[in-house]
Amino acid sequence: MKGSVIVVGGGTAGMEAAGRLAEEGFSVTLIEKEKELGGHLREWHHLFPDRRPGSEVMSYLKKRIEKVNVITGTTVESFHKKGREFIVSTGNGNSIHGDAMLLTTGFDLFRSERKEEYGYGIYENVITSADLEMMFTKKSVRLKNGEKPERIGLLHCVGSRDEKAGNLYCSKLCCVTAVKQAIELRETLGDSKVFCFYMDMRMGGALYEELYREAQEKYGIGFIRGKISEVSTNINNRLVVKAEDTLAGRPLRMELDMLVLMAGMEMSQTGTRLAESGNLKTGENRFFAPADHHFGSNKSNVKGIFYAGTCTAPMNITETISHARSAAADIAGYLKNSK
């Protein structure tokens, strides 16, 4: 017996790390609060930048966890350390023991209704990026009245880089998600017109800039540099947005059929609760603060507790899988040395 690990959160990071640790011969228990594994990945129709179906990554991850003891539909209420051992209490009153813990509690999507000026939950054709992804999955992008949208706006940085929302950080993935979704809107709807309203285009990932270029060249997406200040409706029940076209230096007004809010990522409520109960350090951005930014990004301030994925910072799927693998390596090292 090499040791046991408890993994909290069955999204991309949790599944990858649990699978890898089980492969190494550790006894792994993966606890997920939802009935199904996969976390936010389940909500993605296609991933950026190559528009591969999210389901492909999902089936890869499912194959990874064949040797893992999976417990779904179960929350983690609290945990404590007794000697070297961790004892996790679940919502259904069970206790699970382990030699190490990996927190992969992920992120919550920013609740867009908090930015009331954008009208989410007020105007029926203001939707979020997650809502749009679901429409792509259902293969039906339609307005509330069933009509086809002719002109669509995508607003970047909703709940990110926004002091008023209490989030100073960049969620990093929304820019490229907007570009991907703009392309898919054009593909799905044909002759529609799509505009991205951005503050800065952050195309830092592999193949992101190429996708941006493709959006301009092949799909004729319009890019307007200016943050929308408010949304209203006119007498025809069409949305009216106001922005400054900062590059033209003039105010801009535009009618839209549909507005998509690119919602940012926030520390999950589960993560925050576990941080408080387990005295785990969090950063100014409320995500778990790793022990060292450069060479301890999977380590916490408590020996034997590790992190992986978006519970530490916004990450894409590629980064999450890499981060999960490095967590598995750190945990294997820890268990080897503590025996």
Place this chain on the structure above:
Amino acid sequence: MEKFGFSLQKARVINYDSNDRSIVDYVIGREPSLKLCIECGGCSATCTTGMFTHFSLREMNILLKRGENKEVRNKIKQCMLCGKCILVCPRGVNTRNVVFLAKQAFQKYSTHAV
């Protein structure tokens, strides 16, 4: 003498070395949040004045930082100090105070008096 319609044009260039940045120094010294502006234009988008006149607070901010004081001095008078821009700003810049302090600075340095 025959006039050919030629005249000397004043250069459009922002001369960063010779421009006077005392006004922006005065403002930032008292309202450091101005340093945080990322030029998103949210303030100008919501601005009632900007809908009808050539007034853009975002433009004011950048011109102040570059020391293009003459242009700012003329345009800043149009602000009605309603403060809607403060509600919009994602960086938490106290935009109304920026306008107020810029006007104050122009008064103080008599060569720029409003």
